[in-house]
Amino acid sequence: ISTDNLSAWDAQFTACIWLHFIEKLGVMEMAPSLSQAHRRRWWMAVSAIIENLLFSAVLLGWGSLLIMLKAEGFYSHLCIENTTEHHVNRSLEEDSVWLSCVEQEEVLNLGFTIGSFIISAATLPLGILMDKYGPRPIRLMGSSCFAFSVMLIAVAAYDPSILSPLIFIAVSFNGFGGICLTFSSLTLANMFGNVRSTILSLMIGSYASSAVTFPGVKLIYDLGVSFHLIFWVWGGMACLVFLNCIVNWPVEPFPAPEEISYTKKVKLSGVAMDHAVTGDRCYTHETTVEQEMTKNQVLDEYAQCSGAPQQSQGTQPFRRSVCSAIFLWSLITMAMTQLRIIFYMGAMNKMLEFLVTHGDPYAPEELVKESEEQVSLYSSVFGTMQLLCLLTSPLIGYIMDWRMKDCEEDNSLVDGERRPPKRDRKIQKLTNAIRAFIFTNLLLVIFGITCLIDNLPLQLVSFVLHTVVRGFIHSCCGGLYAAVYPSNHFGTLTGLQSLMSALFALLQQPLFVCMLGPLGGNPYW
Structure with a gap:
């Protein structure tokens, strides 16, 4: 096999070896965090x-x-x-x-x-x-x-x-x-x-x-x-x-x-109830919890909560x-x-x-x-x-x-709807x-x-x-x-x-x- 035929593939053939060598050098430990990188964007x-x-x-x-x-x-x-x-x-x-x-x-x-x-x-x-x-x-x-x-x-x-x-x-x-x-x-x-x-x-x-x-x-x-x-x-x-x-x-x-702007809002609410024995009224607390989640997580939770069959963009x-x-x-x-x-x-x-x-x-x-x-x-x-x-x-x-x-979507409300x-x-x-x-x-x-x-x-x-x-x-x-x-x-x-x-x-x-x-x-x- 001539050098000319090999030269088209030698760079790609050694790609994984280079990656392994770079990891062994320890340069990954010197990397900044995502928040630091964002400030330097x-x-x-x-x-x-x-x-x-x-x-x-x-x-x-x-x-x-x-x-x-x-x-x-x-x-x-x-x-x-x-x-x-x-x-x-x-x-x-x-x-x-x-x-x-x-x-x-x-x-x-x-x-x-x-x-x-x-x-x-x-x-x-x-x-x-x-x-x-x-x-x-x-x-x-x-x-x-x-x-x-x-x-x-x-x-x-x-x-x-x-x-x-x-x-x-x-x-x-x-x-x-x-x-x-x-x-x-x-x-x-x-x-x-x-x-x-x-x-x-x-x-x-x-x-x-x-x-x-x-x-x-x-x-x-x-x-x-x-x-x-x-x-x-x-x-x-x-x-x-x-x-x-x-x-x-x-x-x-x-x-x-x-992938970082989605928030999950979980609203815990209920009705006032009379305890069957003491008669005390118990109220559930209404809270809102936010956490970051990816788009796939949003789709997963929607499917679980709605009871609908889970679908993704990869169905095709x-x-x-x-x-x-x-x-x-x-x-x-x-x-x-x-x-x-x-x-x-x-x-x-x-x-x-x-x-x-x-x-x-x-x-x-x-x-x-x-x-x-x-x-x-x-x-x-x-x-x-x-x-x-x-x-x-x-x-x-x-x-x-x-x-x-x-x-x-227009964020302004018309008759209570967007x-x-x-x-x-x-x-x-x-x-x-x-x-x-x-x-x-x-x-x-x-x-x-x-x-x-x-x-x-x-x-x-x-x-x-x-x-x-x-x-x-x-x-x-x-x-x-x-x-x-x-x-x-x-x-x-x-x-x-x-x-x-x-x-x-x-x-x-x-x-x-x-x-x-x-x-x-x-x-x-």
Whole structure:
């Protein structure tokens, strides 16, 4: 079994070992209580957003990382072995002697395929692990994996002719560590009550905007800072995430607001009675007892007191949810969307190059140099635009929460009774989710059209649409599942959808090879 085949699974295979090791270190004993964490929630939220920006799905800024890896000579020995072929050209850096070629880009793009696959596929096992261990050990494991990954890249850069294969292990740990940090940060929104949706959208937006990190790193690299120094410092910063988690994140999972706001009121009352012998009147005391209880406890007690058969949201079998038409169609839609988004990010540099050279294999030296400059410029612009995910993510949250206040009961009394809500909550949630899903897919269609137009400046519009769709699509899908399916199926359905989309997105590697080979670099096919 080759190292390339193993590297896609090594990070997930060692997840439980990392969790056991973290427990043995005794860091769980240093954790704050839930009440202490609640007082620090704003610090935790702000720091989590920054950590998501710097350490989560940074691999989505692959275009900028690819330029740096080529400049550092990763897999350049493949070009040295084929120096007689016409498609070999020198790096843009004047002081670099490394060569670049199609074979090099194919192998490096395989690393991106592996890393992006793990980012999506790891959500299902992570959901199971977090249900069992809580977000704290997941976050500790994630920061450790990320720090290890960037340090491994720094080590491989010392002798890329020999150590280039380490890039596959590095991107595997990078993708796994990043999604661990993202997944654990989503639970923080439970501590913010009425603004929970806003905090959640900011977490998702910061995750989607993390693609801006590698373009930022490339800017520092272009200023002359050593590649090794950048990645060693970055690894040290990831260690600070580990320390922040030890100090501020509790062992217990953050309970949702509805799980701590329920109160049980037991009213003990009776009628005045005359004792049969003494004639003394005995009154029962009327008291009210309040205690915190979860939603399930409320349902249990209601069933016991009313004599009604006990029911729960889990009465619908999971197989029925999986086999429903809505879920199956969402799998097809999300798989195609994921493949479109991932392929564009992996092949963007070659697509931009084709717009300049129009696929001419014998392009003059001036045109080749111009194409490299344009690719470098546009990849930096694309990376910078990833911050739009953070700015536009509250918009999709607003669409998902449209007129939800009309679904609340009016506390004012009319003829001794509360006014019923104006709208059914579940119907409104489903309507909002459908609107958001249609709007996002409409943007995706427009994105596909702009990509087919042979105009380089117009690709800036494609960049904006790609960024917005990537920030919207997961929120839309999650909102649809939350509106249609029982809550105890939500996590598993989301993880299953993400896993299936990741498997389908693996097709981007053969598509990329096909584009560079038989299609001669023409992306329009």
